[in-house]
Amino acid sequence: MTVEKIPVGILVATGAVGQRFVQLLEVHPWFDVAEVAASDRSAGKRYREACTWRLASDIPAAVADLVVATCEGPFRSKLLFSGLDSSVAGDVETAFAAKGHAVVSNSRNHRLDPDVPLLIPELNPDHLEALAVQRRRTGGGYVVTNPNCSVVGLAMALAPLHRAFGVDSAAVATLQALSGAGYPGVPSLDIADNVIPYIGGGEEEKIETEPRKILGAFREGAFVLADFRISASVHRVAVVDGHTMAVFLRLRRSPSPSEAAAVLAAFRGEPQERRLPFAPERPIHVLEGTDRPQPRLDRDRERGMAVSVGRIRADGLFDLKLEVLVHNTIRGAAGAAILNGELLQARGLLP
Numbered sequence: 001m002t003v004e005k006i007p008v009g010i011l012v013a014t015g016a017v018g019q020r021f022v023q024l025l026e027v028h029p030w031f032d033v034a035e036v037a038a039s040d041r042s043a044g045k046r047y048r049e050a051c052t053w054r055l056a057s058d059i060p061a062a063v064a065d066l067v068v069a070t071c072e073g074p075f076r077s078k079l080l081f082s083g084l085d086s087s088v089a090g091d092v093e094t095a096f097a098a099k100g101h102a103v104v105s106n107s108r109n110h111r112l113d114p115d116v117p118l119l120i121p122e123l124n125p126d127h128l129e130a131l132a133v134q135r136r137r138t139g140g141g142y143v144v145t146n147p148n149c150s151v152v153g154l155a156m157a158l159a160p161l162h163r164a165f166g167v168d169s170a171a172v173a174t175l176q177a178l179s180g181a182g183y184p185g186v187p188s189l190d191i192a193d194n195v196i197p198y199i200g201g202g203e204e205e206k207i208e209t210e211p212r213k214i215l216g217a218f219r220e221g222a223f224v225l226a227d228f229r230i231s232a233s234v235h236r237v238a239v240v241d242g243h244t245m246a247v248f249l250r251l252r253r254s255p256s257p258s259e260a261a262a263v264l265a266a267f268r269g270e271p272q273e274r275r276l277p278f279a280p281e282r283p284i285h286v287l288e289g290t291d292r293p294q295p296r297l298d299r300d301r302e303r304g305m306a307v308s309v310g311r312i313r314a315d316g317l318f319d320l321k322l323e324v325l326v327h328n329t330i331r332g333a334a335g336a337a338i339l340n341g342e343l344l345q346a347r348g349l350l351p
């Protein structure tokens with residue numbers, strides 16, 4: 001028996017995140033890419049002509065000849081995955097929610113809105129309760145966001161430790177990949193033989209703020225932020241994919257490194273219980289090697305959907321320090337949004 005797939009639209013399909021959506025959805029069992037959009041520069045062209053395809057696979061045949069639409073729509077797909085530039089994402093996503101669409105967004109614009117879930121399905125699926133509040137405002141459609149790409153890795157590593165031992169404060173230094181800046185991104189002469197200790201767009205503030213919403217609660221119709229503080233320092237490095245983070249933690253109850261490793265390795269969430277198609281079997285891979293994780297060796301674990309944690313060790317100044325790696329355009333962006341879409345479908349929340 002063939003089951004009819006759910007048509008989805010990709011706003012916008014030509015960028016670094018949009019291309020990942022197109023690639024990852026090629027063989028999705030539930031979703032079918034029916035519509036693709038981009039800027040006015042690309043609209044009216046066939047996808048293969050509009051897009052500078054940068055991934056190590058062919059453009060999926062079913063998408064290559066789709067004609068690119070503008071972001072004004074209209075779209076027949078009720079579910080829209082958004083990788084829109086933040087300069088335009090805010091208003092465009094609001095408009096589609098008002099028209100009854102479910103917008104699953106990568107952009108920063110709505111992440112901290114008081115009735116918008118900032119969702120990592122393993123960590124805070126209960127935050128979907130905010131949709132009832134949001135839908136009263138919009139009349140039916142809604143926006144669900146996934147976090148900043150570094151935050152997905154950081155929050156995933158913090159959550160089990162926070163539940164078991166209580167995070168008091170965290171310091172994090174990031175080493176972020178080039179694909180995080182989109183395409184063409186950072187000029188080659190700026191980044192070759194170099195590290196740039198700055199990333200625009202409020203990157204440090206996002207890392208310091210978003211985990212507190214994700215690990216906080218949705219109570220009596222409002223989000224309550226988790227009670228810990230984070231200090232972040234970000235760097236762009238000459239790695240193509242995969243954000244690495246050095247994380248230093250002060251905990252309310254101090255575990256040994258092996259206790260912390262056991263808690264991280266045992267962690268599972270609703271996507272694993274429901275066996276959602278994009279769910280990694282083990283969301284956190286705890287690596288034993290003294291020199292792991294490394295982006296080139298570890299970013300593709302479980303098709304890029306697992307977060308890697310290694311070098312968990314005691315620290316004289318903090319309680320623990322560890323290294324975290326996340327594939328920024330898969331688990332940190334398109335894959336994260338697809339998993340959000342799957343959870344919405346599994347919970348019967350798609351319009």
Ligand SMILES: NC(=O)c1ccc[n+]([C@@H]2O[C@H](COP(=O)([O-])OP(=O)(O)OC[C@H]3O[C@@H](n4cnc5c(N)ncnc54)[C@H](OP(=O)(O)O)[C@@H]3O)[C@@H](O)[C@H]2O)c1
Nearest residue numbers: 012014015016017038039042083086107149180182183333
């Ligand atoms: N890269 C990552 O790892 C990552 C991770 C998490 C979140 N994000 C977020 O995802 C979004 C997209 O990032 P990206 O890395 O994919 O950027 P990108 O490679 O620079 O792509 C930008 C996309 O936005 C479109 N666009 C630009 N201006 C537009 C306009 N005025 N109207 C409609 N479309 C417009 C472009 O379409 P054309 O091709 O037609 O110009 C292109 O498809 C950003 O909000 C970013 O912060 C990125």
